[in-house]
Amino acid sequence: MKKILIAVASMALAAGSGCGGGGADEILGKMRGFKDKACKCKDKACVEGVEKEMMTWAMANMEKMKNMKPTKAQDEAADKIKDEMEKCKEKASGGGETPPAP
DSSP states (O other): OHHHHHHHHHHHHHHHHHHHHHHHHHHHHHHHHHHHHHOOOSSHHHHHHHHHHHHHHHHHHHHHHHTTTTTTHHHHHHHHHHHHHHHHHHTTTTTTSSSOOO
């Protein structure tokens, strides 16, 4: 399931980051919002809720995004958002931090 969610998120970021103008800005903004939500999570359940919300949004907007062609700058911005979100999700799920020493 996690791989599917990551694939959908990546596809939404890559597809939604193109075409310039307000549409692309709106989609990048939405993805930043999901990243911000994931980065506020303190546990795996919270992250899963954000992933579910993001997947629902991506599926509902797939038609709008499928014909967009990202510029290099927009593609780089999308990659940065995706990478930051992955780090936050790992941290909230317990994979991004070393446990404290006994």
